[in-house]
Amino acid sequence: xxxxHKPESMIHLIxxxxxxxxxxxxxxxxxxxxxxxxxxxxxxxxxxxxxxxxLTNINFxxxxxxxxxxxxxxxxxxxxxxxxxxxxxxxxxxxxxxxQLHHFTAFTTTPLLATVFGGLILxxxxxxxxxxxxxxxxxxxxxxxxxxxxPFSIGEFVMFFNxxxxxxxxxxxxxEQAMYSIIAYYxxxxxxxxxxQGFEGDTKAVLIVSDQYVEMSEAIIERLxxxxxxxxxxxxxxxxxxxxxxxxxxxxxxxxxxSIINEIDPIAFTTIMDTQEAQGSKFKSAIH
Numbered sequence: 001x002x003x004x005h006k007p008e009s010m011i012h013l014i015x016x017x018x019x020x021x022x023x024x025x026x027x028x029x030x031x032x033x034x035x036x037x038x039x040x041x042x043x044x045x046x047x048x049x050x051x052x053x054x055l056t057n058i059n060f061x062x063x064x065x066x067x068x069x070x071x072x073x074x075x076x077x078x079x080x081x082x083x084x085x086x087x088x089x090x091x092x093x094x095x096x097x098x099x100q101l102h103h104f105t106a107f108t109t110t111p112l113l114a115t116v117f118g119g120l121i122l123x124x125x126x127x128x129x130x131x132x133x134x135x136x137x138x139x140x141x142x143x144x145x146x147x148x149x150x151p152f153s154i155g156e157f158v159m160f161f162n163x164x165x166x167x168x169x170x171x172x173x174x175x176e177q178a179m180y181s182i183i184a185y186y187x188x189x190x191x192x193x194x195x196x197q198g199f200e201g202d203t204k205a206v207l208i209v210s211d212q213y214v215e216m217s218e219a220i221i222e223r224l225x226x227x228x229x230x231x232x233x234x235x236x237x238x239x240x241x242x243x244x245x246x247x248x249x250x251x252x253x254x255x256x257x258x259s260i261i262n263e264i265d266p267i268a269f270t271t272i273m274d275t276q277e278a279q280g281s282k283f284k285s286a287i288h
Contacts, residue, residue, distance in 0.1 A: 017086070019131075020086055020089055020093070020132050020133070020134045021089075021090075022128060023127070023128030023129035023131075023132070023136075024090045024094040024125065024136060025097045025125070026121055026122070027121075027125035027126055028093075028095075028097035028098035028101060029097075029121060030118045030122035030125060031050070031060065033101060033105075034106070034107060034118030034122075036050065036060070038106070038109065038118075039054070039173045040115055041181045042119075043181075043185040043189075044137040044161065044165070045064065045071075046064065046137055047181070049064045051165070054173065059099060060095075060098055061098045064094060064095055064136075065092065068138040072088060072138060074142075075141040075142075086134030087129075087134040087135045090129045090135065090136050091136055111180050112180070114180075115180045115183050115187070116184075116187055118184055119183070119185070119188040120187055122184070122188045122191075123187060123189065123190065123194075123195070124192075126192050127191060128195055130192065130195075131195060131196050139158055139162075143157040143161070162185065166181055166182055203250055204248070204250070204254055205246070205272075206245075206249060206271070207231075207244055207246055208244070208245040208246075208261060208270050209233070209242055209269040210269070213244075216260070216265060216268070219263075219264060220260060224247075224257060226253075227247075228246065229245075229247070230244070231243075258270075
């Protein structure tokens with residue numbers, strides 16, 4: 001028999017939806033009090049909604065729902081029920097909160113400040129929603145659906161899509177506003193990465209080839225508090241058996257790890273690689 005998955009607890013479910021709501025509210029605040037007053041947009045469906053809002057005066061909240069929901073429904077089987085419901089909740093929360101902010105005065109009318117801080121707050125909000133199982137923009141869902149039929153990756157599709165959005169913004173809002181919008185999009189995307197991966201997400205995977213692998217492993221475990229994995233390998237010249245130590249550490253621990261390696265085996269062959277994300281209870285407990 002296959003494993004039965006433990007259902008999500010009610011407390012965790014409520015917490016997750018609270019965080020999605022907070023993220024959506026932050027995005028709404030950035031859009032209504034930073035971006036819209038300064039004619040600055042974001043990329044994706046949010047960007048298209050802002051342009052159409054500028055052209056037609058149709059409420060942004062209504063537009064974001066109209067433009068996103070078809071992609072959510074189209075990708076329902078692909079993204080799963082939980083992601084679909086969380087995303088739908090987040091998009092509706094974004095629309096509702098944004099509609100309540102119309103009468104508030106913009107935080108700044110200086111385009112550069114609006115670009116940087118609007119991008120930061122928008123990125124933090126969108127990242128918070130993604131981190132807790134939802135999305136506020138159907139662009140990537142559209143990309144997943146279309147890349148099965150077109151010879152482009154999802155990342156390439158999103159990039160091409162946004163080139164179209166910002167070019168359109170240039171004609172509608174002016175090229176200076178389009179350039180500010182590109183900066184806001186860049187700031188938001190980097191902030192999203194930081195929030196989704198976590199501030200501890202900058203991790204490094206290290207491979208160490210050393211004849212002193214026993215002592216090396218013990219030192220890493222005792223002095224860094226990291227678990228290590230021993231891999232079997234063969235030397236290229238002599239075809240002799242080699243033990244390879246694999247360990248994942250945070251960026252701040254690299255210096256300490258190097259000192260351990262140099263102390264135990266100065267001629268050890270070491271490779272340090274960037275990792276996108278590290279998960280697992282042992283890794284997390286070592287951090288905290």
